[in-house]
Amino acid sequence: MKKFLSTLLLSSSLIGYGQVFSSGFETNYGPITNWTLYNVDGLTPATQVNFVNAAWVATAEEFGNNVAMSTSWYSPAGTSNDWMVTPSIALPAGTNTLYWHARSYDATYKESYRVLISTTGNAVANFTTTLLTVNNEDTAWQNKSIDLSAYAGQTIYLAFQNFSNDKFLGAIDNVYIVNGTSPQPGRLITTSNITKTGVSLNWTAATGVTGYDYSWGSTGHVPSAMGSVSGAATNTASIGSLTENTMYEYYVRSKNGTTNGGWIGPYRFFTAQELGVGTYTYGFDNTASGFYQNDGWSGAWSTNAGAGNPQAGAQMVFSNNSNTAATNRWLFSKPFNLTTGKSYTITFYLRNFGSTTTAQSIKLTTGNAATAAAQTNTVWTSSTVANAAWTQYTATFTPTSDGTYFTFHHYRQLLYLWGLIHSMLMDSLG
């Protein structure tokens, strides 16, 4: 028990009224170090998933938000027997409900897991009662719950056991025990309507609740009910009076009368930066964990800091095309606040690495959110980018409404057959 003491003390201030246990697997919010892990199978994960170097590992699902992940893809193949066990939990009298979110990561190779309970200890052998068996968990995040009222007044341990045979990856997040009932909203809580000073939070509504609280602040802030909305079906809330060009963190929780659900989060957003007041220049040179997400950018392009590779500075972004499928990879800028009718000039560098004989296709688009669906306006496009050297391009854009992202979209479908992989790189937007 000693190993849990310091982390439990750190997280105790995050336990709100009605909450008995909480773990979101963030470093500062119910970290995985609060749990006891047992890698009973002792098998060797396949190279592609060897970041799972324990029974369960905390890994980033979104920028700033971890999940607990386990694998059953072993080399040689085998059956997972990986445990994640809570510290001892003293259940109060009355109704107690366990909530969590879960998903698999490959529709063809879905993970299976059990939830077990012990009243005698936290060793694997103590878990003789299975509360729930989930075979082939869905690949979309699922809301899960179990009524623990039969154990009211007892000290319990809970375990999640991955018992999948030769599948892929599965994840658990937001494990909460509430004294009462307050079902969780959907796991992913998104933003929209980002301006210099405001944002809307959006979630998938829960049933059987009376409303939602939300919290926002700087990275690492301790969530508290800074705002509330009523009604189970309500699925959005607006925040104002924010600071321009600033990264914020946010949480949402359900509430059912005086019983609070667990905080779902943290997620992060940037408020918009005014563009046109001086020049914005960006070379993707942030090498901190999270790379360009720390600067408000997002998307699936990779970074490379190889000596001599960037057009300037220390790092660049790139997008590999594929020899088996169409490339469809987005890179979203931070949000910029633009003035309707004003002309903006965007310059950027592109080059190919590897083969330059097969042209790449790149678009520069704009939209009102950092999603592919929102990128409805093409500012610049080329299907003939085949530069051996960095080449500068210039585009101009005159918005018809305020509040805009710039987005680069690498979308070429590979047509040749001999299997070369080459890359598209971009640097020094400004």
Ligand SMILES: [Ca+2]
């Ligand atoms: Ca989490």
Ligand SMILES: [Ca+2]
């Ligand atoms: Ca294992």
